Amino acid sequence: MGRCCAIIDPICADHDNPSHPESNARLVNACSGIPRNISLSLSEPALREDVERVHDPGYLFWLEQRCAATRNLDWLDSDTYISPRSFEVALHAAGAAVAAVERSMDGEHCFALVRPPGHHAEFDRAMGFCLINNVAVAAKKALEHVDTIAIVDWDAHHGNGTQNSFYGTDRVLYCSVHQEHFFPYSGTIDETGIGDGKGYTINAPLQAGSAITDYQYVFSEIFIPAIERFSPDVMIVSAGQDILFDDPIGRMEIRPQDFELLTRMLVQGAGVPLALVLEGGYGPSHGAAIHHIFAGLTYEGEVKAPELPSERTRTIVSLLKSGHNLC
Numbered sequence: 001m002g003r004c005c006a007i008i009d010p011i012c013a014d015h016d017n018p019s020h021p022e023s024n025a026r027l028v029n030a031c032s033g034i035p036r037n038i039s040l041s042l043s044e045p046a047l048r049e050d051v052e053r054v055h056d057p058g059y060l061f062w063l064e065q066r067c068a069a070t071r072n073l074d075w076l077d078s079d080t081y082i083s084p085r086s087f088e089v090a091l092h093a094a095g096a097a098v099a100a101v102e103r104s105m106d107g108e109h110c111f112a113l114v115r116p117p118g119h120h121a122e123f124d125r126a127m128g129f130c131l132i133n134n135v136a137v138a139a140k141k142a143l144e145h146v147d148t149i150a151i152v153d154w155d156a157h158h159g160n161g162t163q164n165s166f167y168g169t170d171r172v173l174y175c176s177v178h179q180e181h182f183f184p185y186s187g188t189i190d191e192t193g194i195g196d197g198k199g200y201t202i203n204a205p206l207q208a209g210s211a212i213t214d215y216q217y218v219f220s221e222i223f224i225p226a227i228e229r230f231s232p233d234v235m236i237v238s239a240g241q242d243i244l245f246d247d248p249i250g251r252m253e254i255r256p257q258d259f260e261l262l263t264r265m266l267v268q269g270a271g272v273p274l275a276l277v278l279e280g281g282y283g284p285s286h287g288a289a290i291h292h293i294f295a296g297l298t299y300e301g302e303v304k305a306p307e308l309p310s311e312r313t314r315t316i317v318s319l320l321k322s323g324h325n326l327c
C-alpha cells in the first residue's frame with residue numbers, strides 16, 4: 001500500500017493567466033512539494049469518448065472552437081478564462097485523472113498534479129475556473145471496469161459538477177466537505193442524491209474558519225464510516241488545498257501538515273489505493289501541503305482520535321449522522 005507516484009505535465013503552462021489565482025504559477029508551487037523519491041510520469045490526453053461520458057458533445061465542440069478562435073485570452077464567464085491551447089490542456093488534465101485512477105487500480109497511490117481543475121465543470125458548461133470535469137471523466141471511465149467508486153472532495157468549494165454527474169446513481173458515493181455560504185452556493189446537507197442515488201451524496205458544509213479538528217471530526221464520524229459501509233473498489237480524492245490558512249480565496253484554517261492526517265485517514269478508511277486529482281489551492285504554503293499529502297500516503301502508523309471540534313461542526317455532524325443512518 002505504500003507505493004505512490006505522480007502525474008504531471010508541462011503542457012499545463014499553455015493554459016495560463018498570470019494575473020489570475022488559477023495560474024500556472026500555482027501549479028509550479030504545488031509541484032515543488034513532490035518528494036524526490038516519487039516516480040513521475042507525463043499525462044496523455046483523455047479520449048473524446050471518455051470525456052463525452054460526462055460532457056455534452058456540443059459543449060465540447062463549442063469549447064474547442066472557442067479556444068481555437070482565442071488570440072491571447074478570453075473569458076467564458078467572469079471567473080473562467082481560456083487561452084488558445086486551453087482545450088488541449090484540459091484534455092490532458094482529464095487524461096491525467098484517468099491515468100491516476102488506473103494506477104490506483106493497479107495497486108499504487110497516484111496524484112495527478114495538473115490543471116485546469118475540474119469539479120465545478122457541468123455537463124454543458126465551464127464554471128469556476130473549470131473546463132472539463134477531470135474527476136468525473138476518470139470515475140465514469142473506471143465504472144466500465146469496477147462496480148463502485150467513492151469520491152472525497154475536500155476543496156473549500158462544493159464540487160457541484162461532480163455531484164451532478166453522479167447524483168442519480170448508487171455506484172458512486174460523493175462526499176464533500178466545504179465552506180458554507182460560498183461559491184458555488186450548493187452543497188447543503190439536504191442534497192443527498194435522487195432516485196437510485198438517494199443517500200449516496202454527503203455534503204458537510206462547515207463555517208469559515210474551520211480547522212483540522214473540524215475536518216477530522218467530519219472524516220471520522222461521517223465520511224470514513226460511510227466509505228467503510230460502501231466498501232468502494234476505487235477511491236478518488238478531489239484534492240483542493242484552498243482550505244489552507246494562507247489561501248487568498250478560501251477562509252479555512254488548515255495547516256500544511258494537517259493534510260497528512262486527512263490523507264492517512266482516507267488511506268486507512270478506503271482499504272484501496274488513493275487516486276488524487278488536483279482541484280483548487282492558491283496560497284503560498286500549497287507546496288508544503290502537497291509534500292504532507294505524499295507523507296500521508298506512505299505513512300503506516302495509527303491515526304489518533306480526534307479532539308472535539310466547534311459546536312457548529314458537531315451540530316452539522318449530528319444532523320448528517322441521522323440523515324445518513326450512521327448512528
Ligand SMILES: [Zn+2]
Binds near residue numbers: 155156242
Ligand atoms: Zn476551490
